[in-house]
Amino acid sequence: MTAPFAFQVFATDGEARRSEIATPHGVIRTPAFMPVGTQATVKGLLPENVRAAGADIVLGNTYHLMLRPGAERIAALGGLHRFMNWPHPILTDSGGFQVMSLATLRKIDADGVTFRSHLDGSSHRLTPERAVEVQTLLGADIAMQLDECVRLPASTEDLSRAVRLSIAWAERSKRAFESAPAGRALFAIVQGGDDPDLRKESARALVDMDFQGYAVGGLAVGEPQAVMLRMIEAVVPRLPAARPRYLMGVGTPDDLLQAVARGIDMFDCVMPTRNGRHGLAFTRFGPVNLKNARHADDPRPLDPESTCAAARDYSRAYLHHLVKANEMLGAILLSTINIAYYQELMAGMRAAIDARRFADFAEMTTARWQAGDLPPA
């Protein structure tokens, strides 16, 4: 029997919550960070290494997967879990965000969006119903409604129109999702850009429809962190306590800390893998740029106290060499180290919430980042 979708809060500390989401493919411990598996792979990592780094769930991108290899093909092959050899929970986005950022010749209308593939120029159409269908074919444990994400800065008119369109699409998504297999969940997405009133309006309308979870979308698109945090503060009090809250596409370690303090449960971001491929490590000491020549002769590991073997077993000199030599192993090790650091940070937050010491934890963590990297050996 398939486990039903369920959400349970075990501890709170201020707005921060430590909870669990049960899905057909297992439990997600929150606050949770979801590594991004854009094209059915978390770039550079074997799935068992994603798991070993501490991840309970990964994200798949509907836009990429519907274009290549195709949702129907993945379904025929047994679904995304089997396809990518990841038997744990998967959340898929709706494709809307990538349509706006990657596709060409977009044409949005009340019914959906028509666009051309960035891969081969072929024409495709995504409607709320098709986005649900694609995600159902992929077999996502958690699917997202199709929404319209507006680039900031934007006029109130544009933001308002997008909010209303996203609300209408939420309703259609919910109806389409009624025939999805039992146990799977559909989340709505709160839009409204940097306008707190629109954010509240969006949240209110979506909550009235009673979704299994709520995301805050359209942030981390270049606005200052303070704006993002204000939007979270406007939205979270209007979301039901009994539903998970997901801040999409965020962010830096500090973003995660700040957002959890404001009641967010879930995150996804390409930052740990993308920055890893470019020689940047996230550590307890803050970001460390392995391209920097100061590491060239440094025999010390990146962080001897890391839970991640890659951060302990290789010298900074070696990581520097791999990055300079453009070796795949540099990207592999730094992506692994970064995913593990993000997971370690989430685990630290979960333990701190349980102990009702979240503010202390946040302060200590931030202080360690600000003290910076180890001094030269």
Added chain:
Amino acid sequence: MTAPFAFQVFATDGEARRSEIATPHGVIRTPAFMPVGTQATVKGLLPENVRAAGADIVLGNTYHLMLRPGAERIAALGGLHRFMNWPHPILTDSGGFQVMSLATLRKIDADGVTFRSHLDGSSHRLTPERAVEVQTLLGADIAMQLDECVRLPASTEDLSRAVRLSIAWAERSKRAFESAPAGRALFAIVQGGDDPDLRKESARALVDMDFQGYAVGGLAVGEPQAVMLRMIEAVVPRLPAARPRYLMGVGTPDDLLQAVARGIDMFDCVMPTRNGRHGLAFTRFGPVNLKNARHADDPRPLDPESTCAAARDYSRAYLHHLVKANEMLGAILLSTINIAYYQELMAGMRAAIDARRFADFAEMTTARWQAGDLPPA
């Protein structure tokens, strides 16, 4: 106490031999295939995965490592084993081959070779003594003499001159190696191009100097396999039975089978990793090109009977997708699969020699390759 270098033959079958080489960092089971770790990494693989694939030893490239990050730097960091987190045996080449194929503005004289780095144009000099010094700094368990490798086709005059130069350099290398730490070994390299008489002359002179092992160099440079095998047949009978024999830069799975049948013990080649990065898998069924559209909907693994999890746990459809999408994981999985297949082939040869059934094994293996890949599902 450091283990001394030792070589022991446990079984023979025709010319084929199953033996072990003891080094300060452990035992190499032969016939052995050495994955190539050009820049202190076997491209795309974690060292523990190289080991898990069955490799006892990897090769490091003196030319690359002396230019970046530098031999003195690696020595200061504790040597190549520690640098690349590979605590098992390492063989380094002398740098001569890459100087000829990669460096610019080469100028060879009786004393050595001056060249410019392909990385930054900086000027460097390699002599027999410096090649030994660099390899000693790296900490290689097995070092190679500096030789001159001539491109084929070449005139008898050119080949003969290179043979005589390589013999003179062998003598100087041996003298320079006398101060190397105990337990390490230096191998000589038989040259002579495609001229059997020169090959014999080269072998005779080098054997008179009594090296701890002998390589056959200057092959796998584009000549037909039959020429390569004739050269092996000319050289091997002139090499002492009590010393390991190493065929440099070879080759395809069939090359390995043919050369072991003619008495070769060790191999290195970039083929499994380079081809893996380009979508080609080596399997029991022969080479399989994962770029081919026939795999796009194939739910079957590459080889359900492989000893390598990567060949069993991922569908051909997924591998095809990763290769088409140019995802790092495609290169990682296929490089792993290929290294594991090469190791599986060597293990099969070793077992067959022990059982004195090498000819049967070679025939069955070849027949399976020739029958080709699995028919469509």
